[in-house]
Amino acid sequence: MIGIIDTNAGNQLSVKNALNRLGCTCLISDDADALRKCDKIIFPGVGEAKHTMSHIREKALDQFILSYKKPFLGICLGMQIMSSYSEEGKTACLGIFKTEALHFPENEVVPHMGWNNLLNFEGDLFKGIQKKDDFYFVHSYYIPINEYSIANCDYILPFCAAMKKDNFYATQFHPEKSAEIGAKLLENFISL
Amino acid sequence: MLKKRIIPCLDIKDGRTVKGINFKGLKDAGDPIALAKSYVDQGADELVFLDISATEEKRKTLAQLVKKIAREINIPFTVGGGISSIEDVKTILLSGADKISINSAAVKSPLLIKEISSRFGAQCTTVAIDYKKVQGKDEVYISGGKIATGIKLADWIKKVTALGAGELLLTSMDHDGKKQGFDLSTLNEISSKIKIPIIASGGAGTSRDFSELFTHTNISAGLAASIFHYKEITIPELKNYLLTKNIAVRC
Numbered sequence: 070m071i072g073i074i075d076t077n078a079g080n081q082l083s084v085k086n087a088l089n090r091l092g093c094t095c096l097i098s099d100d101a102d103a104l105r106k107c108d109k110i111i112f113p114g115v116g117e118a119k120h121t122m123s124h125i126r127e128k129a130l131d132q133f134i135l136s137y138k139k140p141f142l143g144i145c146l147g148m149q150i151m152s153s154y155s156e157e158g159k160t161a162c163l164g165i166f167k168t169e170a171l172h173f174p175e176n177e178v179v180p181h182m183g184w185n186n187l188l189n190f191e192g193d194l195f196k197g198i199q200k201k202d203d204f205y206f207v208h209s210y211y212i213p214i215n216e217y218s219i220a221n222c223d224y225i226l227p228f229c230a231a232m233k234k235d236n237f238y239a240t241q242f243h244p245e246k247s248a249e250i251g252a253k254l255l256e257n258f259i260s261l
Numbered sequence: 262m263l264k265k266r267i268i269p270c271l272d273i274k275d276g277r278t279v280k281g282i283n284f285k286g287l288k289d290a291g292d293p294i295a296l297a298k299s300y301v302d303q304g305a306d307e308l309v310f311l312d313i314s315a316t317e318e319k320r321k322t323l324a325q326l327v328k329k330i331a332r333e334i335n336i337p338f339t340v341g342g343g344i345s346s347i348e349d350v351k352t353i354l355l356s357g358a359d360k361i362s363i364n365s366a367a368v369k370s371p372l373l374i375k376e377i378s379s380r381f382g383a384q385c386t387t388v389a390i391d392y393k394k395v396q397g398k399d400e401v402y403i404s405g406g407k408i409a410t411g412i413k414l415a416d417w418i419k420k421v422t423a424l425g426a427g428e429l430l431l432t433s434m435d436h437d438g439k440k441q442g443f444d445l446s447t448l449n450e451i452s453s454k455i456k457i458p459i460i461a462s463g464g465a466g467t468s469r470d471f472s473e474l475f476t477h478t479n480i481s482a483g484l485a486a487s488i489f490h491y492k493e494i495t496i497p498e499l500k501n502y503l504l505t506k507n508i509a510v511r512c
Contacts, residue, residue: 082357086332116382175456180384180427182458183481184264184306184511203264203511205337207359207384224263246337246359248301 071259072107074134074147075099077124080115080245084144087245091256099124101133109139109259113245114146118170118210119158121150131163140261141237148232148239149210157210165237166217170210173225180209181224185242187231190220194231194238196257202250204230204242212241264511265475265503266306266482267496268460269489271296273312273342276322280490290490293326294333300489301336303496306511308334309362309430309460309484312342313405324356331357339387341430345369350377354385362387362430365403368410368417371424378425387460388421389430390414392447399447406434414447422457429455430484433463440466440488443474452479460484468494468502475508 071093073081081097088095088111098104112134114121125131134141143151149170150162156172173179184203187195211228214221220231222241231240238258244251271293272279278290290296297308310330312323327340340353341362350361367374367388378386391402392414399414418429431451433444443464452459458481461474465485474483488494500510 080354080359082331082355083359086357087335089332090335115384117379178456178458178479178481180458181263182384182428183266185262201512206263207337209383243337246335248335252335 070107071095072104072110073097074104074110074112074130076113076116076121076146081113083243084111084113084245087252087255088259091252091259093259099128099130101128101130104130104133105137107139109261110134110137110141111258112141112143112147112150114144114148114150116146117158118146118149118155118162119160121146122158122160122162125150125163134163135165138236140258142258143237143239144245145208145241145243148241149212151232151237151239152212155210166212166215166232166234166239168212168215168217168229168232170212172210177225180207181211182207184247185222185224188221188223188227189218190231192219192233193261194233194240194254194257195220197253198250204240204244204247204251204254206242208241262509263481264306264509266460267304267471267499267510268307268309268482268484269300269305269496270309270311270462270484270486272486273310273314273323273326275314276326279313280487294329296490297330297334297338300496301334304500304512305336305496307336307482308338310338310340310342312340314343324352327353327356327358339430341387341389345373347373347376347380350381354381360385360387360428362389364389364391367421368401368403368412371420374421374424374426378427383425383427383457386426387428387430388426389432390417390421391432391434393434402434415451418451418455422455426457428458428460430460430462436464437462438487439464442466442470443483445473445477448474448480449478458482466493468499471499472503472506472508475503476506
């Protein structure tokens, strides 16, 4: 059973649909006790950082996430919430990754919306992924390349496309919306 | 490198796909899910579903259809047509659409854009605009192109971007259906100034039309309906052509 954190913002259904297509059963919930029983957790992300953080705190999910020891994957806003701080709503975040989410420069086309390839990707999550493969991105804030980076991307500037620390994984792109390539990455996460 | 997006558009009426024939009759073109899946298999980068159902009652079936699409399709899709309130938006997004597009309702009540964008994020707020040249100036039309608003296109775009639109879907009514190319001059002017992604629509007839769109403007996506429905161009053919012109696309 894969737990999907209900962020009260919309696209948890997309993640559920993607997992169901891979034959996985999942539970969408914002209840820590229910989520604790899951083998893995996905923290999907569409919405706004400050509102999502207050929802997480209100449901006491912040402490739960920090104490979770099994594989955990944050997607898009989920990844940004796993960092220390987001410029979006100027909010403190979970601090799993000691890094910050910053807004892309104002004079460029934002959001970064569409299919882009990864650079310097490595590790189990990317097994079977090739250099030419594109993933779907849609975001206005980015995390600079840092010590936890396991994949980078280039739009306006090089930025961090995926991170890992212990059992925590995060992707800036949306594997659940990235066709067969995204499904492959989710399968890799499920097999961890 | 960010790839240029190729987006087939499916018109939906009462839960079925329809094709317009020279803007007169509408012909049933079958199950939207089967058609959508075939576009995904061919390498479409996103899909747009436009509901043109005539009545509110028929429109209610849209949410059910969106749920089915979301279960079957593994690429992003936008749903538009008749969305006029924050409740409509919520229903469609919670059914699994990635973005919604609003058109007439935004003109009638511009603050709706701000409401959607602040509640659900700019990334899912696409503003669709139909425009036509009137005495040499581009003017905004609503209600499926039937009603002139008297609003200048440039003014409206400035306003919707300030209100929080995350993407524009621009349709040139003068070029739509003519298959003689996109409206390059207006699209170039707008895309050189506007700092959100723009989908161009209206006028695609050949692969060359897409290559000119991406070579001569900063537009990030091209949308078409009939040329894909009638298989005048297939998506793999189009993408292969664009690659020979050094335009980055997803393959």
